[in-house]
Amino acid sequence: MISGTLFMLVLxxxxxxxxxxKVLVLPGEYSHWHNMRAIIDALVDRNHSVTVLVSSSSxxxxxxxxxxxxxxxxxxxxxxxxxxxxxxxxIHLGTNDTANKYKGDFMVWRVFSxxxxxxxxxxxxxxHEDLLHTLRESHYDVLLSDPMMLFPxxxxxxxxxxxxxxxxxxxxxxxxxxxxxxxAPPSYVPAVALHDHLTDxxxxxxxxxxxxxxxxxxxxxxxxxxxxIDKLYTEISGKPTTMCxxxxxxxxxxxxTYWDYEYPRPIMPNFKFVGGLQCKPAKPLSKDxxxxxxxxxxxxxxVFSLGSMLGNLTLERANxxxxxxxxxxxxxxxxxxxxxxETLAPNTKLCDWIPQNDxxxxxxxxxxxxxxxxxxxxxxxxxxxxxVGLPLxxxxxxxxxxxxxxxxxxxxDISSIQSKDLVDALKTVINxxxxxxxxxxxxxxxxxxxxxxxxxxxxxxxxVMRHKGAKHLRVQAHDLSWTLYPPIHRGHLRFSGTQx
Numbered sequence: 001m002i003s004g005t006l007f008m009l010v011l012x013x014x015x016x017x018x019x020x021x022k023v024l025v026l027p028g029e030y031s032h033w034h035n036m037r038a039i040i041d042a043l044v045d046r047n048h049s050v051t052v053l054v055s056s057s058s059x060x061x062x063x064x065x066x067x068x069x070x071x072x073x074x075x076x077x078x079x080x081x082x083x084x085x086x087x088x089x090x091i092h093l094g095t096n097d098t099a100n101k102y103k104g105d106f107m108v109w110r111v112f113s114x115x116x117x118x119x120x121x122x123x124x125x126x127x128h129e130d131l132l133h134t135l136r137e138s139h140y141d142v143l144l145s146d147p148m149m150l151f152p153x154x155x156x157x158x159x160x161x162x163x164x165x166x167x168x169x170x171x172x173x174x175x176x177x178x179x180x181x182x183x184a185p186p187s188y189v190p191a192v193a194l195h196d197h198l199t200d201x202x203x204x205x206x207x208x209x210x211x212x213x214x215x216x217x218x219x220x221x222x223x224x225x226x227x228x229i230d231k232l233y234t235e236i237s238g239k240p241t242t243m244c245x246x247x248x249x250x251x252x253x254x255x256x257t258y259w260d261y262e263y264p265r266p267i268m269p270n271f272k273f274v275g276g277l278q279c280k281p282a283k284p285l286s287k288d289x290x291x292x293x294x295x296x297x298x299x300x301x302x303v304f305s306l307g308s309m310l311g312n313l314t315l316e317r318a319n320x321x322x323x324x325x326x327x328x329x330x331x332x333x334x335x336x337x338x339x340x341x342e343t344l345a346p347n348t349k350l351c352d353w354i355p356q357n358d359x360x361x362x363x364x365x366x367x368x369x370x371x372x373x374x375x376x377x378x379x380x381x382x383x384x385x386x387x388v389g390l391p392l393x394x395x396x397x398x399x400x401x402x403x404x405x406x407x408x409x410x411x412x413d414i415s416s417i418q419s420k421d422l423v424d425a426l427k428t429v430i431n432x433x434x435x436x437x438x439x440x441x442x443x444x445x446x447x448x449x450x451x452x453x454x455x456x457x458x459x460x461x462x463x464v465m466r467h468k469g470a471k472h473l474r475v476q477a478h479d480l481s482w483t484l485y486p487p488i489h490r491g492h493l494r495f496s497g498t499q500x
Contacts, residue, residue, distance in 0.1 A: 020047040021465040025069075026155060027052060028146030029060040030084060031307060031375050035256060036146055036166060037277040042458045043067045049136070052085060053155075053240040055122055059084035059264050060162040072134070074125040078118060088248055091393060112228075119150060119232060126151055126160070127236050135159055140317045140318040141465040142290055149176070150229065153246035162469040164461050168256035168275075168395065176271075178221060179244040180253055181477040183266040187213045190263070192398050197407045248478050251470040252460045256374055256455065260381055271475035272460050276378035276446055277453040282361025289333070292349055293364050296331035302426065303359045304369040305376065305388065312493065317414070319343045324422035330430070342419050360385050366430045367424075372396035377403065384443040386435035388425045390414040407438035439448035 019141070023043055027033045040050050050069035054061045057078040063071040077084075089111045125131075135155075142162045143495075145152030155165035167175070176182040190198035191213035198210055227245055233241040251270065258275035267273075285293065293301050306313075313321070318341040325332045326345025335354045344350070356376060359365060360383045368380045372391045377399050380387055387409035389400035403409035410425040429435040451459065464470050 005447065009188045017080035020049065021341050021462070022138065023048050023050045023137065023328060023461070023465075024138075024143045024155075024159075024161070025050060025052045025141040026143065026145040026149060026152040027054060027061055028148035029058065030046065031373055032146045032148045033060045033276050035375055036144075038454055039144065039166065039457050039461070042454050043461065046458065046462075051140070053126070054136075055083075055125055056080075057121075059087065072131075074128065074131050075193040076121045076125040078121050084492070086114045088113045095109060105354045113144065116228060119229070121150070123151060123232055123236055126155065132158055134257070134472060141468075142461060144461060148248065150232075150243070151236070153243070153249065154241075156231060157237070157246060157249070162251045162254055162255060164252045164464055165250045165254065166254040166274075166457070175244075175247060176253070176255075178218065179247040180250075180268065180476050181248065182268055184214070185229060185266070186210045189262075189265045191217060192392055192395070194255040199401070200265075210278040228353050235472055249474075251464050251474070254457050254460065258446065258449075261399075263375070263402070268473075268475055270454060270470055273376070274457040275380055276452040277457050278375060279379055279382035279453075280357065281419045282383065283355070285358055285362065289355075289359075290330060291335070292357075293362060296364055299331070301359070301362070302328065302330045302332045303354070303356065303365055303385070304332055305354060307373045307376065308403040309345050315339055315341065317417075318422075320417060321422060322348060323428075324419040326428055327419070330426075352465060357383075368399075369426075369485065372403075373402040378446075381408075381439065381446050384440045386429040386439045388412065388422070388429055390417070406442060407434060408442055409435075469500040 008171070025036065027036050040052070043050050051072055052061065052063070052069060053072050053074070054063050055076045056073050057080050059080050061071075063073050071274060076083075102454065114407065136159060140159065140161050142164060143152060143156040143159065144164045145156075146166050147153070148167075150164075153163060155345060155393060177184045187207055187210075190201045190202070191210055192461065198206055198213075202210060207395070208390050222242075230242045233243050234245065237246075253268075253271045255271055255273050256275050256277070258273045261275055300325070304325070304373065311469050314335075315338075318336070318338060320343075322341035322345065323343040325334070325348045327360070328347065330347070332348040332353055334348055334350050335349050335352070335356070337352045340350065357379050365385055367388060368376070368385045369388045369390065370376045372389050373396060377387070387403055389396075389401070389403065389409050389411040391397040391400050391411065392414065397411075400409055400411045404411050412421055412425055412426055449456075460470075
């Protein structure tokens with residue numbers, strides 16, 4: 001009887017091992033990498049073999065550390081410090097800090113030239129024939145990527161394996177529509193601008209503005225790519241190729257938002273929404289941090305972080321913020337590693353790093369001051385913490401506009417903020433019960449799903465491995481020329497009854 005049971009266990013183990021696959025990962029950087037780590041760990045937990053392909057200049061991926069997965073590191077000329085500087089300047093392009101840094105220079109030209117040099121360096125290392133031979137010999141089942149770093153779509157094509165994208169950024173809106181063929185009716189799906197104010201409830205004037213933004217996106221975006229990144233794609237592939245063409249071949253798009261955040265909109269069958277996949281229950285705090293939190297009494301605490309890419313501020317701005325925090329009855333945990341503000345009050349604790357998820361999940365947390373990055377925003381939704389937003393760049397203004405529209409956040413302009421503005425905003429989200437009620441409603445929606453976001457992401461990656469792709473979910477629009485399916489139709493615009 002015992003031997004029979006052991007035999008059955010061996011068989012079951014063999015069945016599980018038989019479903020294990022080989023996953024090649026091309027990660028993004030900064031918070032994008034932290035998000036992707038959650039997927040990688042889940043894949044490893046399910047007995048899949050994971051290999052992360054990363055450049056020697058990666059500022060975030062610590063490829064010298066011992067992990068449960070493997071690294072393949074390809075050599076590039078840039079150092080980590082140089083790559084970090086290029087990426088940060090490109091991400092921050094258009095913000096006041098970057099404008100001041102390059103004052104008197106051709107800022108946009110200089111930043112973008114450095115970025116193109118970085119991409120050229122990356123492409124030479126990534127597509128070296130020796131590396132491609134090694135990767136082909138490994139016979140991977142699927143490539144998982146974050147397109148913050150370019151060329152994963154070309155790598156999937158070179159290796160002839162299915163491709164799963166994981167993305168969320170301002171760029172994603174244009175990529176979803178033009179490269180992924182996601183329908184975007186401009187009458188109620190807002191485009192993304194540098195200063196966001198459009199929602200799915202638009203007046204006539206706002207719909208006109210939205211339409212103009214769509215026209216700009218569908219003309220400027222492809223035109224900009226044609227003379228820059230598309231040249232690299234053509235050079236690498238050895239034939240005329242565009243980034244949108246290769247990105248559009250992805251089998252599954254994992255979008256790192258969900259309907260607790262998104263406005264209702266049409267979606268394609270190969271788009272899967274997995275927002276908050278990195279969220280988890282809070283763990284106990286360290287002894288000293290728990291003592292500080294408990295010392296807040298009934299007032300509770302405020303958690304303050306501007307993300308992994310900005311640890312400090314100008315001293316003037318830091319003094320303004322510290323002065324405001326000192327006027328609050330709550331204790332404040334502030335992730336900050338710059339020069340200590342002169343106006344820092346005893347109620348504020350500065351930390352180089354904070355266990356953000358654990359703090360947001362603490363019962364004494366009353367509010368979250370955030371830059372609006374997707375990871376932190378979803379941790380706030382997961383734990384039901386109302387927000388004060390200080391957006392900096394990229395998708396952050398749009399992220400926080402969604403939270404403001406849904407009644408869960410007050411949003412301020414960090415470049416012109418005064419102490420009174422921050423004090424008033426904090427008092428509003430803490431003392432006005434509607435903000436807590438709104439964020440708890442979003443939290444209930446987030447938790448009320450048939451499958452957890454991380455499980456959904458893993459399921460679709462495994463689906464692609466089992467079926468060697470998911471081309472049956474990819475719409476025919478990808479194979480129609482612009483004359484048969486012009487860009488204006490991709491917004492589902494119709495005039496005088498004319499339709500496709």
